[in-house]
Amino acid sequence: MSYARRVIATARAEVGTHEGRSSGRWNNIQKYSPAVPGLEWSQGQAWCSTFVSWVFRKAGCAQLAPVTASCAVGVDWFRSRGRFTEYPVIGGPVYFGPGGGSHVGICIAYTDSTITTVEGNTNINGSAEGDGVYLKSRPRKSDYVYGYGIPDYPEGVVLADPAWRTRRNVTYFSHQASADDLPTTAPGGQTPEDNVSLTPQQAQQLAELHDVLVPYAGWQYKGKGEETDAYAYLRGTNASVKALTTQIAAQTAAISRIAQLVGSGVNTQQVVDAVEKAIAEAVVKVDVDVTGVDSA
DSSP states (O other): OOHHHHHHHHHHHTTTOBOOEETTEEOOOOSHHHHSTTOGGGTTSOOHHHHHHHHHHHTTOGGGSOOOSOHHHHHHHHHHTTOEESSOBTTOEEEESGGGOSEEEEEEEEOSSEEEEEEEEEOTTOOSSOSEEEEEEEETTOTTEEEEEOOOOTTOEEEOOGGGTTSTTEEEOSSOEEGGGSOSSOTTSOOGGGGOOOOHHHHHHHHHHHHHHTTSGGGOOTTSSSOOTHHHHHHHSHHHHHHHHHHHHHHHHHHHHHHHHHHTTOOHHHHHHHHHHHHHHHHHHHHHHHHTOOOO
16 A cells, blocks of 8 residues: 555544543543654643644654644644645645644545545534544635645655646646545555556557657656656546547547458558558547646
């Protein structure tokens, strides 16, 4: 499982966990502070940032997020590394309030209008001083949302920041994305994309499609040129499906045309010319379908 998927799975597994109670009130006593070396002192304090540190540690990638009980320190940690953005990041901490210092959770999905998060020390109403771990849906463009940390996941990141779309190991979706769009495994492990069963014809079509798409920087995939996990992005979007469908349709038409020409007794050169024309038309259609799509 990739690190980003581990982080999200770890966070989601905690939904429903509550802090303790004393004298009839929630008391900020929870299991996360004692389990994070260096943050034991934060027991009894607001613990949303401690929860995020715990999640990354539990997921086996503590080095990818700050170990802090302070949201403001978390913002500074990502910003100092050039890894802070106002756009959603799948598996990235999302900071709330002025300067991002009021509250933090982990973004696990987004659409044009909402973000889905897992947050510690909140409640049903979304308070920054709550009673447990909750799955929340919040307005994406709310003034309360300050920004997002971009963990340096070794398998790459999925985010909505257009300034990052051409960077290595980045999958860019401006409108919506979720954990389903993340690479399945960390580097060194196989992914479902590696094991897809293709017929020789489909494999050839996919290779031809890649050659058409190479000029479009965001569509390179591992196994051909740059070794990026954007291969999953290529195969998982409507644009690539449309493009492949167009290729198949054009080749089917070319085969039918060949049969017609052969049957009518035309010479070999006429057959070659007809096929080249059909392929050229298909390439143009594929290029338009793909480059005309901003994102999935």
